[in-house]
Amino acid sequence: MKDPVLVKESAVHPKKTSPVESSSTKDLNLVQAVNLGLRQEMQRDDRVIVLGEDVGVNGGVFRVTEGLQKEFGESRVVDTPLAELGIVGASIGLAMYGLRPVAEIQFDGFLPPIFDQIISHAGRMRSRSLGRFTVPMVVRSPHGGLVHAPEHHSESPEAYFAHTPGIKVVIPSNPYDAKGLIVSAIRDPDPVIFFEPKRIYRSVKAPVPQREYTVPIGQAQVVRPGKEVTLIAWGAMVHTCLQAAAYLSEEHVEVEVVDLRTLAPLDLETILESVSRTGRAVIAQEAPRTCSLGSEISALIHERALLKLQAPVVRVTGYDVPTPLYKLEKYYFPDVDRVVRGIRETLKF
Amino acid sequence: MERLEVLDCEGRCDPALKPQLRPDQIREIYRLMVTSRRFDEKAFRLQRQGRLGTYAPISGQEASQVAPPYCLQKSDWMVPTYRSAGAYYTRGVPFKNILIYWGGDARGARVAPDQRDLFPTICIATQIPFAVGLAWGAKLKAQKEKKTSEVVLCYFGDGATSKADFHEGLNFAGVFRLPIIFVCENNQWAISLPRSRQTAAPTFSQRAFSYGMEGIQVDGNDVFAVHRATQAAVERARAGKGPTLVECETYRLGDHTTADDASRYRSAEEVARWQKLDPIVRLKKYMLQERLWSEAEETKLSSEADLVVEAAVEEAEAFAAPNPVSFFDHTFAELPWNVLEQRKALEEYLKEKDSRKDTVILDKEGRFP
Numbered sequence: 160m161k162d163p164v165l166v167k168e169s170a171v172h173p174k175k176t177s178p179v180e181s182s183s184t185k186d187l188n189l190v191q192a193v194n195l196g197l198r199q200e201m202q203r204d205d206r207v208i209v210l211g212e213d214v215g216v217n218g219g220v221f222r223v224t225e226g227l228q229k230e231f232g233e234s235r236v237v238d239t240p241l242a243e244l245g246i247v248g249a250s251i252g253l254a255m256y257g258l259r260p261v262a263e264i265q266f267d268g269f270l271p272p273i274f275d276q277i278i279s280h281a282g283r284m285r286s287r288s289l290g291r292f293t294v295p296m297v298v299r300s301p302h303g304g305l306v307h308a309p310e311h312h313s314e315s316p317e318a319y320f321a322h323t324p325g326i327k328v329v330i331p332s333n334p335y336d337a338k339g340l341i342v343s344a345i346r347d348p349d350p351v352i353f354f355e356p357k358r359i360y361r362s363v364k365a366p367v368p369q370r371e372y373t374v375p376i377g378q379a380q381v382v383r384p385g386k387e388v389t390l391i392a393w394g395a396m397v398h399t400c401l402q403a404a405a406y407l408s409e410e411h412v413e414v415e416v417v418d419l420r421t422l423a424p425l426d427l428e429t430i431l432e433s434v435s436r437t438g439r440a441v442i443a444q445e446a447p448r449t450c451s452l453g454s455e456i457s458a459l460i461h462e463r464a465l466l467k468l469q470a471p472v473v474r475v476t477g478y479d480v481p482t483p484l485y486k487l488e489k490y491y492f493p494d495v496d497r498v499v500r501g502i503r504e505t506l507k508f
Numbered sequence: 509m510e511r512l513e514v515l516d517c518e519g520r521c522d523p524a525l526k527p528q529l530r531p532d533q534i535r536e537i538y539r540l541m542v543t544s545r546r547f548d549e550k551a552f553r554l555q556r557q558g559r560l561g562t563y564a565p566i567s568g569q570e571a572s573q574v575a576p577p578y579c580l581q582k583s584d585w586m587v588p589t590y591r592s593a594g595a596y597y598t599r600g601v602p603f604k605n606i607l608i609y610w611g612g613d614a615r616g617a618r619v620a621p622d623q624r625d626l627f628p629t630i631c632i633a634t635q636i637p638f639a640v641g642l643a644w645g646a647k648l649k650a651q652k653e654k655k656t657s658e659v660v661l662c663y664f665g666d667g668a669t670s671k672a673d674f675h676e677g678l679n680f681a682g683v684f685r686l687p688i689i690f691v692c693e694n695n696q697w698a699i700s701l702p703r704s705r706q707t708a709a710p711t712f713s714q715r716a717f718s719y720g721m722e723g724i725q726v727d728g729n730d731v732f733a734v735h736r737a738t739q740a741a742v743e744r745a746r747a748g749k750g751p752t753l754v755e756c757e758t759y760r761l762g763d764h765t766t767a768d769d770a771s772r773y774r775s776a777e778e779v780a781r782w783q784k785l786d787p788i789v790r791l792k793k794y795m796l797q798e799r800l801w802s803e804a805e806e807t808k809l810s811s812e813a814d815l816v817v818e819a820a821v822e823e824a825e826a827f828a829a830p831n832p833v834s835f836f837d838h839t840f841a842e843l844p845w846n847v848l849e850q851r852k853a854l855e856e857y858l859k860e861k862d863s864r865k866d867t868v869i870l871d872k873e874g875r876f877p
Contacts, residue, residue, distance in 0.1 A: 216773045217700035240706050241632055241667035241698045269631060272672065307612065309562050309590070310630045449846060478850045483835040485561060485612035490832040490854065496861065 187367040190360050192334035193223050193299075196341035197261065199371060201231050204259060207345055210237040211246055211263030211299075220265055221301060221360055247273040247298060251281050251350075254296040259345055264300040267354075268311025273298065274319065281350040282325030297344045302330060302354035303395050303445045304492050307485045314482055315446035317393075320352045321423040321455070328422040329376055330354040332397035334365045336420055339374025347376060356394035363398065379426035381433065385415035388439040388502050391430065391456060393419040396443050396493070403443075403498040414502060422452055430456065431464050438469035439505040443498050448476040470508030475501035509714045511725045514732035517785050519793025527732045528739065531800050537578060537731060538795060539809060541570035541788050544594035546813040547603050548762075550821065551593070551610070555766040559825070563610045564591040568761030571731035571787035572693045574598045576661055576738040576754075583624065584742075585646070585660040587639035590628040591693070591760075595663065599625045603820035604827070613830050624658075633668035636677030636690075643681065643688035643751075650687070650748070657687040659745040661738075664690070667698030669715065670706045678753065682719035687745035689738060690753045693728065695760035700773035713755035721751045728756030729787040759785070832858060 187195065201207045209224055209231075215238040218225030228236035239246050243264050250260035264270055277298075284294045304313030321328045329344055329351055331337040337355070344351040382397060383404050392400040397418045404414035415433055419426065434440045440460055442453040453474040460472050475493045483491050493501075514525045521527070527534065548567045554560035566573050573594025577586055580599070588595050593606050601623070608616030609628065617627035629635035639662035650657035668674055669692060681688050692712050696703050709715065716723020722744065726733040734756055741752035759782035763770045770779075795801035836843065836851040843851070 212698070213700045215700075218772075220699065220767070238701055238705055240670035241701065242670040242672070244672055245670070271631075307561055309610075312630075448850070478836065478854070479846050480835050480839045480850075484609075484614045487612075487830055487832055487835050490858075491835065497857065500857070 184366045184368045186364045187334045187338075188361045188364050189331070189334050189337050189355060190221055190223050192338040192367050193341050193355060194225060194227070195367065195369070196338040197224065197345075198227060198230065200259075200342055200345045201227065201235065203371070204345075205235075206257065207259040207261060208235045208237065208253070209261045209263070210239050210250065212239060212241055212265050214238060214263050219263060221355075221357065223299070223355070224263065243269050243272040244276060247281070247296075248276045250296045250298070251276060251284065251294050254294045254350075255284065255292045259295055259297075261297045261299060261345060264298060266312050267300055267302050267314040267316055270300055270314075270316050277320065277326060277350070278323050282323045285325065285349065293348055294350045295348050296350045297341070297347075297353050298350070299341075299353045299355060301357040301360075303356050303358055304482060304488050305358045305395070307488075310482075310484060313485070313488060315444065315477065317352075317354060317422050318446060318451045318455075321452060322450075325349065326423060327351045327376055328354070329420065330356065330394045330422060331374075331420060332356065332359070332382075332392075332394055332418050333363055334367050336374050336380075336418075338367050339372055340376065340420065342371070343373045343376050346373070351376070354394060358395040359398060374420070377421050377424050377426055379417050379419045379421070379429040381415060381429070382418045383414070383416040385413035385437065387412050387437055388414045388441060388505055389417060389430075389433040389437045390414050390441050390443065390498070390502065391417045391419065392443045393422060393452075394445070396445055399493065399495055400443055400498055402495045403502065406495065406499055407502060412502070412506065425456065425459070427459060427463075430460065434460055434464050435467045438467055440468075440472045441475060441498070441501045441505055442472065443475040443493055443501065445477050445492050447479045448474060449479050451476060470505040473501045473505050509711045509723070509725055511711075511727070512733045512737050513727040513730055514736060515727075515730045515790050515794055517790055519790050519795075519797055521732065521794060525732070525736065528736065529732075534791075534795065534800055537574055537735075538788075538791050538801070539813075540574045540578070540594070540598050541731070541791065542809055543813040543816055544570050544573060544597050545788060547593055547597070547606075547817050547820070550817045551607065552762065552766060554607070554821065560607060561610050561612050562765050562767050564765045565760075565762035566591055566594050568759045568782065568786065569693055569695055569728070570594050571734050571791075572691065572728045572756035572758050575731050575734040576663075576689070576691050579735065579738045579742045580659070580661055582622075584658050585639075585642050586625040587635050587642070587660060587662045588626065588628060589635070589663050589665060589668075589693075590630050591665070592628055592663065596625065599623075601625055602823075603817060604823040607820060607824035608827055611824065613827070614835075615827075615830060616824075633664055633671035633673040633677075636662060636664060636668070636673045637680070640677045640680045640686060640688060643686035643745075644684060646687055647684070647748075656746050657748060659742055660686075660688040661742075662688055662690050664692055665698065666692065666694040666696070666703045666706050666712060667701070668692075669712050678715070678719045678721070678751070681751040682721045685748070685750040687748070688751045689741040689745055690751065691738065692753065692755045693758060694755055695758050697760055697764070697770070697774065699764045699768060702774075711755060713753055716753035719751075719753075721753060723753040723755070725755040725757060728758030729782075729785045729790065731787055731791050758787075
C-alpha cells in the first residue's frame with residue numbers, strides 16, 4: 160500500500176492544545192490509528208465519550224480502545240451492559256443532549272439489534288424534529304471476513320445502513336484514512352456508521368501523522384491510477400484489488416483502483432470521472448450481491464455514464480447465501496483470482 | 509429470593525435435601541461432568557496447537573451444563589448457547605460434532621433427525637424468543653393430543669439478561685404459560701464485564717416475578733441443587749403449570765473464548781476462590797463419603813474419559829473437508845435463479861482454477877480477534 164498522498168486535508172482549528180500533538184509521523188496499524196484518532200478527539204473535546212461492551216478495562220476485544228479508560232476515566236469510557244440496542248439507543252439520546260457518543264458494537268454480526276434505533280430514530284431525528292434535534296453519533300464496528308472467526312463474526316452489512324435515509328457510512332482501507340475519518344465522523348453533525356475492516360486491523364501498517372488532520376467524509380480516492388478499467392472497492396477488498404491490478408499490470412493492462420472510503424453518501428464525481436476515462440468498471444465487495452452497494456454503484460454508472468461505457472459493469476461479490484463457517488470462507492469472499500476474472504470479463508466484452 | 513444449596517464445598521449434603529437420584533445416576537452424572545471437563549481441556553490445547561478454531565470453554569460450569577439436560581427426555585428440546593460442550597454431551601451429541609463445528613464446518617452442528625438439540629447460538633440471547641416458540645408449539649401439540657407436554661430447556665448467560673430478547677421471550681412464556689425452563693448460567697463474567705454491570709438487582713432469578721413465573725437461584729456449582737431445581741421446573745412445565753427461571757450461580761474458570769485473556773480484567777485471587785468451589789471436586793467428595801465411589805474407580809474413569817476424548821479428536825480430524833459449493837444447498841427449499849447461477853459459477857471457477865498453473869494466490873488472511 161502506497162502512502163496515500165492524495166488525501167485532501169481540511170483545515171483544523173483545535174479548541175485546546177493537545178498534549179499528544181506533534182509534527183512527527185509514526186508507522187501505525189489500523190487499530191492504533193483509530194485509537195490515536197479517538198484519543199486526540201477526546202482530548203480536544205470533552206463532549207466525546209466512548210461506550211460499548213468491553214471497551215473500558217479490556218480495551219475492546221480488538222484493543223481499539225486500549226488505554227482510553229485509564230486516560231479519560233470511567234465516566235467517559237463506559238463499559239455498558241451487554242445490549243446493542245441499548246448502547247445505540249442511549250447514544251442517540253446522549254447525542255441529542257449535546258454529547259458526542261462513539262458507540263462500539265463488538266462485531267458486525269451483532270449489528271442487527273440496533274436497526275430499530277437506527278432506522279426508526281437515528282436516521283430521522285433531524286427530519287422529524289425539523290432540525291430541532293440532531294444525532295451527532297458514531298457507531299464503530301468491525302467489518303468483513305477471512306479471519307477464521309465463528310459464525311456471525313464475518314459479515315458485511317454496509318448496504319443495510321447505506322440504504323437507510325439519514326445515515327452516513329464510512330470504511331477506511333488504511334491507517335492514515337482510519338485516523339482522519341474517525342475524526343471526521345466524530346465531528347460530523349449527523350449519525351455515522353464507521354466500519355473497521357478486521358482482516359487488515361493489524362496486517363497493514365502505514366505512516367500516520369501524530370498531528371491532527373481529517374479525511375473528509377464523502378470523498379473517494381484513486382489509490383492506483385490506470386486507463387483500461389476502473390476497479391471500485393472499499394475496506395479490506397481494496398488490498399485484494401491492488402494485488403489484482405499489480406498482477407494485470409504485468410500483462411500491460413493498467414487498472415485504476417478507486418477506494419470509496421465513504422459508502423453513503425457516495426463520491427459520484429470520482430466514480431464517474433474515472434469510468435468516463437476508462438470506459439469499463441468492476442466493483443468488488445465481500446457482501447452478498449443482491450441489493451448491495453455494488454448494485455447501487457452499477458445502477459448509477461449505467462444511468463449517468465452509459466455512453467462512455469465499452470462494456471457492462473461487472474460485480475465481483477460474495478454469494479447470496481449466509482456467510483459460511485470459516486472452513487469455506489475462502490471460497491465465499493472474492494479473492495485476487497476472481498477479481499482478475501471480473502476484469503478480464505469487461506475487457507473481453 | 510429463594511436460593512437452593514444442597515452440597516457444601518466439602519461435599520456434605522443437607523440432610524433435608526437428599527438427592528432424588530439413584531447411586532448409578534449419581535455416578536453417571538459424575539462421569540458426564542468429568543468427561544466434559546477432559547474434553548474442554550483438550551479443546552483448549554487443540555486451539556493453541558492450531559488444530560481447532562475459536563472455542564468457548566465450559567470448565568467450572570459442569571454442574572449447570574450436565575444436570576439440566578439430564579432432567580430431560582429424548583423427546584424434549586434443548587436450545588443451548590455457544591458454551592455448551594457438557595450440555596451436548598449429556599444429550600448424547602458426540603464430542604466429534606463439537607470439534608467439527610468449532611473447526612469451521614457447519615456439518616458439526618447438524619441436528620440428527622431424531623434429535624431435538626439445536627445448534628449453538630452465537631448471538632447473545634437471540635435463541636430465547638425462538639425457544640419460546642418451540643415451547644408454544646409443544647403446548648399446542650399437547651393440547652391437541654391430550655397428552656403431557658414436551659418441554660424446552662433454554663440456556664443463556666448473565667450477559668443475555670441485558671438484551672431485549674430476554675425480556676420479550678420471558679414475557680411471552682409467562683403470558684402464554686409455556687412449557688419452558690430458562691436456565692441462566694450466571695458465570696459472573698460477560699467477557700470482561702462483571703455481573704454487576706448486567707443488573708443492579710441482587711439476583712437474576714428475581715426477574716421471574718415480573719414475568720409472572722416461578723424463579724429460583726441455586727448454587728450453580730452444586731450439581732444436586734441444580735438438579736433439584738431443574739427437575740421441579742421440568743415437572744411443572746410438563747404438567748402445564750408454566751415456565752421457570754433457574755439462575756445457576758457459577759463461575760467461568762477459563763477465558764471467555766480461546767481468543768480472550770481473562771487475566772486482563774479479573775484477579776488470580778478471584779479465580780482461586782472459585783476453584784475451591786469446583787463442582788466436580790464437591791461431587792467426588794460427596795461420593796467418597798457416601799461410599800458411592802473409590803479411587804480405583806476414579807482412575808478407571810480418568811482413562812476412559814481420555815479414550816472418549818482422543819477418539820473424538822481422531823474422528824474429527826479424519827473427517828473429510830466440506831465441498832466448497834455446499835454452502836449454497838440449504839439457502840431455500842427450492843433454490844432461486846440467482847443462487848443457482850452463483851453455484852454454477854463457483855463450480856466452473858473451481859474447475860478452471862484446478863486446471864490452471866497461474867492461479868493467483870489467496871490473500872493473506874487476518875487473525876481473530
